[in-house]
Amino acid sequence: MAQVVVIGGGVGGCATALTARKAGCQVEIIERMDSLSGLGPWTGQLLGWILRQEAKLMDGGTSDIIQLMESLAIHTKPEFDVPKGNVTFDVTRIEEGTRKLIEEAGIKVRYRSRVADVEMAGNQMVAALLEDGTQIKADAFVDATGRTGGVEWCEKLGQGCVQCMLKCTIFGDRVSIAAKAGVPDREENWNYFPMPFIAMESLSGEMRGRIEGTPGGYSYHSIPGELLERDFTSEWRRSDRPVTTRIKGKQEGKLEVVHVPFAKCTLNLPLQWWRHITGFENAWLVQPLSADGETVGTGFCAQREDTMRVKGLANLFAGGLRSGRFSAFVEVMMAGDLAGHNAARHALGMEPLPYPSSIMAGFFFNEVNSGCTPNDWIGLGLEDPRFKAKGFSTTDYGKIRERVVTSGWLGALGRKLS
Numbered sequence: 001m002a003q004v005v006v007i008g009g010g011v012g013g014c015a016t017a018l019t020a021r022k023a024g025c026q027v028e029i030i031e032r033m034d035s036l037s038g039l040g041p042w043t044g045q046l047l048g049w050i051l052r053q054e055a056k057l058m059d060g061g062t063s064d065i066i067q068l069m070e071s072l073a074i075h076t077k078p079e080f081d082v083p084k085g086n087v088t089f090d091v092t093r094i095e096e097g098t099r100k101l102i103e104e105a106g107i108k109v110r111y112r113s114r115v116a117d118v119e120m121a122g123n124q125m126v127a128a129l130l131e132d133g134t135q136i137k138a139d140a141f142v143d144a145t146g147r148t149g150g151v152e153w154c155e156k157l158g159q160g161c162v163q164c165m166l167k168c169t170i171f172g173d174r175v176s177i178a179a180k181a182g183v184p185d186r187e188e189n190w191n192y193f194p195m196p197f198i199a200m201e202s203l204s205g206e207m208r209g210r211i212e213g214t215p216g217g218y219s220y221h222s223i224p225g226e227l228l229e230r231d232f233t234s235e236w237r238r239s240d241r242p243v244t245t246r247i248k249g250k251q252e253g254k255l256e257v258v259h260v261p262f263a264k265c266t267l268n269l270p271l272q273w274w275r276h277i278t279g280f281e282n283a284w285l286v287q288p289l290s291a292d293g294e295t296v297g298t299g300f301c302a303q304r305e306d307t308m309r310v311k312g313l314a315n316l317f318a319g320g321l322r323s324g325r326f327s328a329f330v331e332v333m334m335a336g337d338l339a340g341h342n343a344a345r346h347a348l349g350m351e352p353l354p355y356p357s358s359i360m361a362g363f364f365f366n367e368v369n370s371g372c373t374p375n376d377w378i379g380l381g382l383e384d385p386r387f388k389a390k391g392f393s394t395t396d397y398g399k400i401r402e403r404v405v406t407s408g409w410l411g412a413l414g415r416k417l418s
């Protein structure tokens with residue numbers, strides 16, 4: 001049976017693996033940690049409603065993981081969401097659910113196995129080499145190692161290691177597989193992912209009551225003016241490299257506190273600043289990531305074709321965050337779907353395909369590849385003029401379905417390739 005090896009078992013790598021498996025390949029995930037789903041348990045909101053419908057209609061691995069996340073919904077907030085139907089899910093269950101999907105699909109996982117190097121023969125990747133020298137061969141490989149960390153970069157561009165979910169000090173830094181294969185990563189801008197998880201018990205009784213008493217367990221509050229005036233970017237800046245920050249709270253002048261089941265906020269502040277906010281006087285963090293510390297991410301994009309194949313190489317594809325300047329789950333996983341599908345196609349002697357440009361996924365992934373402004377695709381709002389201009393902005397499921405049907409991709413990622 002044709003063999004596909006996926007390096008990195010984050011949600012991007014898991015979607016990749018599931019899709020390659022659906023296409024009929026024997027699939028193995030190599031993961032440096034002792035768990036699957038990478039950064040997933042740190043996050044919590046499923047965005048991108050239109051892309052989500054397309055992913056489900058195409059039926060790759062993303063469809064399975066989206067349905068899992070939706071089944072773990074804590075609440076939906078249609079009144080705040082763009083375009084509608086964003087889902088805040090229980091992050092504590094995502095690893096377990098993803099692992100079950102992978103096991104049920106018959107995908108082998110090699111845990112605690114960091115790929116340190118690759119073996120090449122011309123433009124063909126022959127094997128992934130683990131730190132202990134173990135050689136893992138396959139017909140096609142997918143680099144799904146994410147873009148976050150390791151310690152070296154968090155020290156150079158951030159404020160040092162915050163001992164985040166990726167646990168680099170235990171399992172070793174991430175490795176860019178495409179770069180090891182001879183294709184240097186693209187120079188990207190950097191940003192930080194601020195997302196404080198605050199212990200509910202450390203909030204004032206009144207604040208807890210407001211969050212827990214709100215249907216769905218969330219609450220919006222005003223941000224004190226003096227905090228809004230702070231220049232967060234320069235406060236966080238450590239090096240001469242330009243950094244950008246994504247602070248929804250600052251932009252919108254409001255503070256979103258969600259109970260998931262800790263309090264998670266879209267505004268990152270150093271702890272001593274939090275304590276200026278009424279109700280947060282004794283705030284304490286359940287996750288070290290936040291308040292004066294953040295992971296460094298979004299660099300290290302692999303150079304790829306629209307098919308997700310790494311430029312200049314025959315059998316290495318890029319999936320998940322590695323595939324471009326986007327960061328939300330749905331894009332990350334759909335990039336994985338295409339990488340997994342095309343890795344399978346290659347392994348079975350077929351030419352890889354791009355997503356059709358007549359659906360939003362095709363327009364989006366090809367546009368990102370051709371180089372739009374970094375970070376301006378986050379959230380994939382229905383109001384985005386680029387989507388409007390192309391006629392993609394709709395909440396009409398029937399229209400979305402029709403586009404996928406007309407493109408010929410209905411169920412295309414869920415079918416076994418002959």
Ligand SMILES: Cc1cc2nc3c(=O)[nH]c(=O)nc-3n(C[C@H](O)[C@H](O)[C@H](O)COP(=O)(O)OP(=O)(O)OC[C@H]3O[C@@H](n4cnc5c(N)ncnc54)[C@H](O)[C@@H]3O)c2cc1C
Pocket residue numbers: 007008009010011012013014030031032033036037038039040042043044045046047113114115116144145146147148166173174175176193194195295319320321322326327328329330332
């Ligand atoms: C704090 C935070 C909050 C976020 N919130 C949201 C949100 O609310 N909604 C949303 O849509 N998105 C959110 N995101 C973004 C989203 O979580 C990520 O884009 C997504 O999880 C990335 O998945 P990935 O699999 O591509 O990469 P990663 O999760 O980084 O996974 C990469 C995997 O590769 C493994 N790996 C790396 N190198 C090697 C190697 N050499 N050998 C073997 N394995 C290796 C790593 O251990 C890891 O498991 C958030 C991100 C962060 C950090």
